[in-house]
Amino acid sequence: MTIKAVLFDMDGVLVDSxxxxxxxxxxxxxxxxxxxxxxxxxxxxxxxEDRFIxxxxxxxxxxxxxxxxxxxxxxxxxxxxxxxxxxxxxxPTLEMLRDAGLRLVLASAADRVKVDANLRAAGIDPTLFCTxxxxxxxxxxxxxxxIYLLAASKAGCQPEVCVVVExxxxxxxxxQAAGMRCICVTTAFSEDVLRANGADYICPDIGxxxxxxxxxxxxxxx
Numbered sequence: 001m002t003i004k005a006v007l008f009d010m011d012g013v014l015v016d017s018x019x020x021x022x023x024x025x026x027x028x029x030x031x032x033x034x035x036x037x038x039x040x041x042x043x044x045x046x047x048x049e050d051r052f053i054x055x056x057x058x059x060x061x062x063x064x065x066x067x068x069x070x071x072x073x074x075x076x077x078x079x080x081x082x083x084x085x086x087x088x089x090x091x092p093t094l095e096m097l098r099d100a101g102l103r104l105v106l107a108s109a110a111d112r113v114k115v116d117a118n119l120r121a122a123g124i125d126p127t128l129f130c131t132x133x134x135x136x137x138x139x140x141x142x143x144x145x146x147i148y149l150l151a152a153s154k155a156g157c158q159p160e161v162c163v164v165v166e167x168x169x170x171x172x173x174x175x176q177a178a179g180m181r182c183i184c185v186t187t188a189f190s191e192d193v194l195r196a197n198g199a200d201y202i203c204p205d206i207g208x209x210x211x212x213x214x215x216x217x218x219x220x221x222x
Contacts (some may be wrong), residue, residue, distance in 0.1 A: 003213055005155040005162045006097055007148055007180070008129075009046065010108035010115060012167030012187040013206055014094075015122045016085035018045065021114070023083075024076040025053050028068055034060045045188055046142055046168030048109035048135040049073075073113055084121045089207030094128045096210060106132045107151040107164075109142045109171070130155060143173035148180060165209055172197055183212040 011017050022041045029036050036056050044055040053072055054064030098104055108115050112134040119126055126132060131154040138146040152162045164175035167188040175182035176198060184199035191202050201212035 001161055003102065003161055003163050005103040005105060005152065005157045006209070006213070007105045007107050007151045007155075007162055007164045007175075008094075009164070009166045009168070009171050010106060010110060010118060011046070013165050013185055014090045014106075014124060015087060015118050016187065017080065017114075017118050017121075018188070019085070020080050020083045021049070021052065021072070021076055024072045024079065025056065027075050028071040029053070029057060029060075029062075031071060032057065032062055032068060034062055036060065046109055046166075046170040048141040049111055049114065050135075051141065069111075073111070076114065077117055080117050081121045084118065086122045087206055089205055090122070091124060091128075093206050093209055094124070097213075098128055102213075103155040103157065104129045105151040105155050107147045108133070109135045109147065112136045142168070142170040143177065145174050145178035148174055148178040152178070152180070163213060165206065169193070169197055172199055183209055185209075 008014060022038050025041060026036050034057060040056045040059055041052060044052045049069050053068050057064045057068060094104060106129045115134045133147055133151055135141055138150060140146045148164055152159050159179040162180045164180050164182045166172050166175060166182055167185050169189060172182050172184055181200040183201045184194040185203055185205050194202050203212060
């Protein structure tokens, strides 16, 4: 079946801001007496900041409150421009796919404030996407399929003609639950882990996505 839309996660796919949000989260949680290690956040990657921050707080025995996320974002906005990692292949790949007639949707579990900050800091034109969705747009975050089903609807496509591009296991699970094929980049999890969890195509970074799409949905890896 011909692919009509490509639905992109943001962190780890278009930009690498995990190190930045982790540092912001660590600084913020210190104000609640929590000395979190960077590794504490990893299992909550891709689930949105309520779980990313809240899960770590709960691991340290402190109930999560929304002010933790609010403070994390205050710090994040102060440091993101100087610390975000820009993937060189992101903009050329997005432009190539758009020019090929594919509908592009950004569907991030992060809150909209972070999505907008990352696009600005990375120099990615928001108009490359026909729709931009954030964690603010759905109640159930990844690994629930809600954001990808909404993305398909916004693109005017059925799930079976959409391909998701992800880096996190929670996002891969969300794509699978939505009935969509999923290309995974190895920026957060190893190729072996992604393959074991059923990724349809695996590449090092977003620059490999066109090759993944060229197989037109057929699994090319064992």
